[in-house]
Amino acid sequence: MPEAAPASTVVTVDQVYQLLEQKDRLLSFSGPLSAKSDKAAEIMDLSGMQEARSKIAEAKGRDQIMLVDNFSSMEEHKLKAMKTGRVISYVAKIADDNGMEVFAASETTKKPRTCTNSTKVEKAIGKMKTVKGKCNMQKCLDDILNRVLVPGQFRPTSIYIYTDGVWEPGDDGVKVLISRAIDSLDRYGYKSSALMFQFVRFGSDATGTERLDYLDNKCKRLTSTDHYDIVDAKHCDEHVPDIVIGSISRWHDEKT
Numbered sequence: 001m002p003e004a005a006p007a008s009t010v011v012t013v014d015q016v017y018q019l020l021e022q023k024d025r026l027l028s029f030s031g032p033l034s035a036k037s038d039k040a041a042e043i044m045d046l047s048g049m050q051e052a053r054s055k056i057a058e059a060k061g062r063d064q065i066m067l068v069d070n071f072s073s074m075e076e077h078k079l080k081a082m083k084t085g086r087v088i089s090y091v092a093k094i095a096d097d098n099g100m101e102v103f104a105a106s107e108t109t110k111k112p113r114t115c116t117n118s119t120k121v122e123k124a125i126g127k128m129k130t131v132k133g134k135c136n137m138q139k140c141l142d143d144i145l146n147r148v149l150v151p152g153q154f155r156p157t158s159i160y161i162y163t164d165g166v167w168e169p170g171d172d173g174v175k176v177l178i179s180r181a182i183d184s185l186d187r188y189g190y191k192s193s194a195l196m197f198q199f200v201r202f203g204s205d206a207t208g209t210e211r212l213d214y215l216d217n218k219c220k221r222l223t224s225t226d227h228y229d230i231v232d233a234k235h236c237d238e239h240v241p242d243i244v245i246g247s248i249s250r251w252h253d254e255k256t
Contacts, residue, residue, distance in 0.1 A: 009047040009048075009239075010047075010238070010239045011046045011047050011048060011049060011239055011240045011241065012237060012239075012240065013080070013083055013084045013087045013236060013237070013240060014083065015046070016043060016046065016049075016087045016090070016240055017083045017086060017087055019039060019042060019043045020043070020086065020087070020090060020118070022039055023039040023040060023043075024119075026039060043090075046240075047239075047241075048239060048240075048241030048242070049091065049240070049241055051241060051245075052091055052240070052241035052244045052245050053091050053094055055245050056091065056092050056094055056095045056244065056245070057094050057095060060094075060095055060097070061095070061097055061155060061156070062095040062096065062155070062156045062157065062158060063096060063098075063101070063148070063155050063156070063157040063158070064089065064092050064093065064095065064096040064100040064101070064157075064158050064160070065100070065101045065102075065103065065112075065144060065148070065157060065158070065159045065160070066085060066088075066089070066100060066101070066102045066103065066121065066125075066159075066160045066162070067103045067105060067108070067140060067141070067144060067159060067160070067161045067162070068081060068085070068102065068103065068104055068105060068125050068128060068162045069105045069135045069137070069161070069162060069163035069164065070104045070105055070106055070128045070129065070130055070131055071105060071106065071130070071131050071132070071133055071134055071135040071166075072130060072131070072132050072133060072134070073134070073164055073166040073203075073205070074130070074135075074162075074163065074164055074166075074202065075130045076203070077164060077202035077203055077236075078125070078126075078128075078130070080202060080236060081125055081162045081202060081236075082122045082125045082126050083122070084162060084200060084236050085102075085118075085121045085122055085124075085125045085162065086118045086119065086121055086122035087118070087240060088160060088200070088240070088243060088244055089115070089117075089118040089121040090118035091240070091241075091244045092158065092160075092244055093117065093118060095158075098114075099114035099115060099116045100114070100115045100116075100121060101113070101114055101115075102114075102115055102121055102124040102125065103140070103144065104128045104129075105131075105135045105137070105140045105163075106128075106129075106131040106135075108139070108140045108143035108144060109143055125162075133168075134166060134167055134168045134169070135163065135166070135167045135168065136167065136168045137161075137163065137167045137168075137174050138172075138173035138174050138176070138177055141159075141161075141174060141177050141197075142177055144159060145177065145180070145181060148195070149181065149184045151188065154188070154190070154194075156193070156194045156195070157194075157195055157196070158195075158196045158198060158246070159195075159196065159197050159198065160198045160200060161197065161198065161199045161200065162200050162202065162236075163199065163200070163201065163202065163208070163212075164201065164202045164203040164205050164208045165199075165201060165205060165207065165208020165209060165210075165211045165212045166205050166207070166208045167208075167211070172211060172214075174211075174215060175214070175215060175218070175219055178197065178215065178219040178230065178231055179219070179221075181195055181197075181230060182219075182221050182223075182228045182230065185225075185226075185228065185230075186221075186223045186225050186226075186228065189225055190225075191225070191226045192226045192227060192228045192229055192230055195230050196230055196232070196246050197215075197230055197231045197232070198232050198233075198234070198243065198246035199212050199215065199216070199231070199232070199233040199234070200234060200235075200236050200243060201233060201234065201235045201236060202235075202236050212233040213233060215231050215233060216231050216232055216233040219231050232246035234246070
């Protein structure tokens with residue numbers, strides 16, 4: 001198994017976000033456009049960022065969906081979720097030609113916000129109201145899959161889920177839902193890379209961490225079509241390129 005990037009080369013959400021803010025400040029002045037371009041180039045020059053964007057670009061036409069757990073336990077992580085949403089969408093937006101869809105976990109039956117840039121993603125997350133109780137993640141993802149897995153209309157899709165893993169108690173039905181997704185991909189002959197669930201974890205809840213690690217490591221299947229490994233889980237403080245690429249690239253999925 002490949003080793004994780006050395007600490008000195010890890011590119012964090014906070015690091016990229018700071019550069020994005022600097023780029024925004026340059027835009028607010030009537031200085032040369034080259035200054036903005038230089039700042040964008042500086043971001044892409046960070047370790048692994050160009051590779052991540054290149055792999056995403058190869059998947060041109062890939063839908064990008066963001067599901068944000070906005071229940072009680074995630075309230076303390078809201079600001080970090082906003083920053084993470086902006087950073088991930090800044091790198092991933094190159095693949096989506098019709099806007100990135102952003103869902104609040106409490107409103108997955110409603111029409112999502114469609115965001116054409118990373119700033120709008122950050123604002124959309126910021127406007128989400130915290131809902132009391134715990135997230136029913138199975139229902140949330142089931143609602144989204146009903147929109148995605150439409151025969152004859154399916155497009156390759158990345159689903160980024162921002163959560164601490166603190167969900168409704170009881171049997172974890174998310175693994176059943178992942179199995180359903182694999183069934184559909186296999187039935188219609190789609191490869192594993194056609195659908196990605198990227199869980200981005202916040203905080204350090206022990207049960208939540210164990211739950212997400214299980215989904216990452218155990219929800220795999222080998223069929224005559226492909227080796228399906230469509231789930232990846234990373235902490236929000238891990239290497240940004242690894243989070244963005246996720247299970248699209250098995251090498252990045254297996255990094256620990």
